[in-house]
Amino acid sequence: MIRTHSAGGDFGPLRAEFSLPESFGPDVLAEAEAAVLDPLAGAGPREDATELPLVTIDPPGAKDLDQAMVIEKTAHGFRVHYAIADLAAFVPPGGALDRESRRRGQTLYLPDGNVPLHPPVLSEGAASLLPGEVRPAVLWTIETDDAGEPTATRVRRALVRSTEQFDYETVQAALEAGNPHPSVAALPELGRRRRELAVRRGAVELQLPEQEITGDPDGGWVLARRPRTAVDAWNAEISLLTGMAAARIMIDARIGVLRTLPDPEPEAVDWLRRSAEALGIAWAPETTVSEFLSKLDPGQPASMALYADTTRLLRGAGYTAFDGELPALTTHAGIGGAYAHVTAPIRRLVDRFATEICLAVSAGREVPEWVRAALADVPDRMMASDALAAKVERACIDQVEAWVLAEHIGGEFSAVVLRADENKAEIVVEDPTVMAKCAGERLTAGERIAVRLTAVDVEKRKVSFERA
Structure with missing residues (x-):
């Protein structure tokens, strides 16, 4: 390790x-x-x-x-x-x-x-x-x-x-x-x-x-x-x-005050079905998103790529406070x-x-x-602190990724392509577990590839890979 x-x-x-x-x-x-x-x-x-x-x-x-x-x-x-x-x-x-x-x-x-x-x-x-x-x-x-x-x-x-x-x-x-x-x-x-x-x-x-x-x-x-x-x-x-x-x-x-998330748009579900088809994962028409995802093996490269795409379904989370009339949205799609x-x-x-x-x-x-008085501002305070917590967590991981990899420029690693677009992709390196961008031609989501570490900037917390 x-x-x-x-x-x-x-x-x-x-x-x-x-x-x-x-x-x-x-x-x-x-x-x-x-x-x-x-x-x-x-x-x-x-x-x-x-x-x-x-x-x-x-x-x-x-x-x-x-x-x-x-x-x-x-x-x-x-x-x-x-x-x-x-x-x-x-x-x-x-x-x-x-x-x-x-x-x-x-x-x-x-x-x-x-x-x-x-x-x-x-x-x-x-x-x-x-x-x-x-x-x-x-x-x-x-x-x-x-x-x-x-x-x-x-x-x-x-x-x-x-x-x-x-x-x-x-x-x-x-x-x-x-x-x-x-x-x-x-x-x-x-x-x-x-x-x-x-x-x-x-x-x-x-x-x-x-x-x-x-x-x-x-x-x-x-x-x-x-x-x-x-x-x-x-x-x-x-x-x-x-x-x-x-x-x-x-x-x-x-x-009260609820944690809410709107249901995904039908277009997002259709898009996910097309992604599954492109990744070669069978999805029966009568099977719901939840049933389908629950049967995937998260250790498989194609499953990792599809889970990355599924984040599109879970957008718009918030805190909804109410006192008297019920809000239009009372449910959380991630929880059902x-x-x-x-x-x-x-x-x-x-x-x-x-x-x-x-x-x-x-x-x-x-x-x-x-x-009762706190219901007016607690949702905004929570949204702000959630955003800060996510930024701090990501920054800490980026920093340690840079520290861990600083002495390994030129080294090769095994990775899975999560998303691919023209000559670049998002990957997850398997050891150490690093999420990063990768340059390379003909990259395909769900593919396991060898990547080469090309640059590390410890101060800016940035690492760069290319297909080996």
């Missing part, structure tokens, strides 16, 4: 380029420290749910733990207990913490450390669902039928205590060995059924190669394909189940239904407000005025 030398790994210039904050102001830190000593009572008393054997599943080493779960098989289906960190217990409306979190929008993740939405004393301490610690949480209990369709939802404030902190690979290994933790033993069965329902709903999931940056023992950086276990997908389904339940609550109450962000309030601003709406509606109370 190609990696950088330990000498080239400073992301300081990139942080300065995007004006990323280096710390929190003294007023924000003081308010956070005070909140740790005396968290707010929130909307009233809390249910004692500390007996639930909740567990968390996150990347290795994560400290900002938003979610903990217990999944039970019942006589009629499944019962999901999903505890979410209760940030509203620590963030006074209108205070310094509130203002700063609105300004930031979300946590930004960089290889050398994150830029958190909330001070670490909260995000990695008092608000995080760390194992063995009693924490204020918002507890969702969702009953489903045997197919995985929800039949009842309950949401309330509670005190919880996570019993274990797992990562994806550990849970995957335990499941494969036949000795899963009891709290997630039913995760594969429910996860699969929710995936089947997603395909039936028409959800569109792309499986393009994902790049991951990790540190090596010598102080350099390693660029590789991000591993994705079955547990990743099943775990995501529990979050989606909860987000869809939250959207239903808000739509029924006619107040109505959906709201409520499961990551440590890392994402909008979740705190959406959660407060669900709590108020479920308790038969009026939605707090500070939440």
Whole structure:
């Protein structure tokens, strides 16, 4: 595996380029420290749910733990207990913490450390669902039928205590060995059924190669394909189940903020069918986009190229707030239904407000005025922070690509052509996992080719290839 030398790994210039904050102001830190000593009572008393054997599943080493779960098989289906960190217990409306979190929008993740939405004393301490610690949480209990369709939802404030902190690979290994933790033993069965329902709903999931940056023992950086276990997908389904339940609550109450994405235009679907035909991938006329994509092997070159083309179907994502009349668009085409962000309030601003709406509606109370007032600008703040997060992530990957490849100009690599146009193409190099432009004649999407690295500009974060 190609990696950088330990000498080239400073992301300081990139942080300065995007004006990323280096710390929190003294007023924000003081308010956070005070909140740790005396968290707010929130909307009233809390249910004692500390007996639930909740567990968390996150990347290795994560400290900002938003979610903990217990999944039970019942006589009629499944019962999901999903505890979410209760940030509203620590963030006074209108205070310094509130203002700063609105300004930031979300946590930004960089290889050398994150830029958190909330001070670490909260995000990695008092608000995080760390194992063995009693924490204020918002507890969702969702009953489903045997197919995985929800039949009842309950949401309330509670005190919880996570019993274990797992990562994806550990849970995957335990499941494969036949000795899963009891709290997630039913995760594969429910996860699969929710995936089947997603395909039936028409959800569109792309499986393009994902790049991951990790540190090596010598102080350099390693660029590789991000591993994705079955547990990743099943775990995501529990979050989606909860987000869809939250959207239903808000739509029924006619107040809320949804994550929305319009359905693809028929012309875009027709274009994708023609792309599949050109790539030699059979697509029966009666098969939906979702069904078709779910059967592709993401490891095949032709599938990679088609997934790259499928991004055209998923354009126009946004945050849609409403109070009274329902908006024209309430659904998310990528999910195949109505959906709201409520499961990551440590890392994402909008979740705190959406959660407060669900709590108020479920308790038969009026939605707090500070939440109603926020609906006017939270969507724009989230769109801005999403755009910044995407730019920062891309810049970090581009920078590490340049560092990794700087000493390999003239080297040859194996790559797959994702898109081709006249004498240039977009490619994904397989090792290290690099997405780049490539020059060359007669390039064809879905083709595996040999490419030569022709230039690297570390300062501008640019790499260039040509067909070998």
